[in-house]
Amino acid sequence: MNQMQQIIIYVYVFIVGMCLSSFFMVVGYRIPRKETILGRSHCEECQNELRWWHVLPLFSYLKLKGKCYFCTSKIGISNPILEVFIGLLFVSSAFFEGLSPEILVSFTLICLLFTISVSDWLYQIIPNKVLFPFLILGIIERVLIPQNDFWWYPIAGFFAGFLPLFLLGLLKDGGVGGGDIKLFAVVGVFIGPIGALISLFLSSVIAIIIHIITIIATEKQQKQIAFGPSIAIGSFIIYLFTSGQIEAMIQLFRR
Template identity: 40%
Template sequence: MLFIYLYVTILGLMLGSFYNVVGIRVPRRESIVSPPSHCPKCEKRLRVHELIPVFSYVFQKGKCRHCQERISPLYPLFELLTAFLFGMAFYYFGFQLELIVAWALISLLVIITITDIHYQLIPNRILSYFVIILIILRLFVQTDPWYDAYLGGMVGFVLLLIIALISRGGMGGGDIKLFGVIGLVLGVKGTLMILFLASLLGAVIGFILMVFGKVKKGVPFAFGPFIALGAILTYFYQNDIIEWYTQTFFL
């Protein structure tokens, strides 16, 4: 079992590194395979030993080996995060087919978090790719009842669209489509919980950032990461959250 967790961790680290590339290049409409990985400042092509997830960052002390330009700590952070979430999913689902759905959801959430942080954008190309994958997966790995996944996707999309119309642009188009895709995994109840958690987390963390001057009032900031965090919490802890909430406020 230890070997399996080690394998899952390495897989997560490698995919996390790839998701960094996808998240940085796709919004700029660049190829994810060409040119090969390189320093954005000096444009030197990175060699194999400079592409080892996390370890290369540590060994190079967070700097480019050629020009000494600082490397964003977000790169190893998302590599570690992907590995951790992949391991968590395996812990929860083991060799069940739902594990594939979980890894697909995690992959989507990591990528859109990267794109939203860097560009405040959730690209249609990424959402289109994952919506096809998740629709196909839900044909074989069904929710109970089976139509809850597809109903969740519709509810997520329509609900966010209504909020966007009422708030007159307070919700981005990418967020609306993202909820539609996530709904395929979480169903109706899970989608509603994600909206609640994402809104709560966004409000609290946004207020804290505003107090410390990191964001300005009235200036839009990335909401995708809060949707991603709400989705992860809901996917793994939905029943626990509901039980805690009912016991705390209704008993």
């Protein structure tokens, strides 16, 4: 494969990543509100239904100059930033994984973690309707694309992600959200038992750091913390290690 072909593939992967991020952003926004994900998008201010070219990732924001086509109300810049970020994560995975089957696992995990981050950040909810399809997809992928030679690894990962927080929840009533427990179980299928346990520790550290920064920035003590985004960050970092992407990055910078 020559350099031009690689560039074309990366551009295609970037566009796919942005499109999927746009879709799963809608999923993370609508499902906690018990809205259908199949209906057309509409402006939150004027309620007008948006046309297909109003919702194209990044392009629509630039074309409309960050405003609604109908009422000219401002569109948050966070949407295009997140679309570009997820697109870049897809490209990074494609670059370091190449065309190996593991790239499908990487893309699936990114979509899962992004969706629950949106949902938990906005509503402090990690819906079962999001987790269950990804659990099934994760099991199928890990059967067809195993991490190693141990067939039981995804099962062990599930319980390694589930049991620690479940037992903690029994000891400390209300201390751990049910969605967080189930999310770790699903993530464990993707990254295995060791990865799940390390991810639990790392995610907790990240959550504490984010909480401290939030208190300093807002000068307010938050009663409820969205743990989902911290789990997403910690879990994906561990996945990068377990999939060998971190090692590939280090080797790249050593050249």
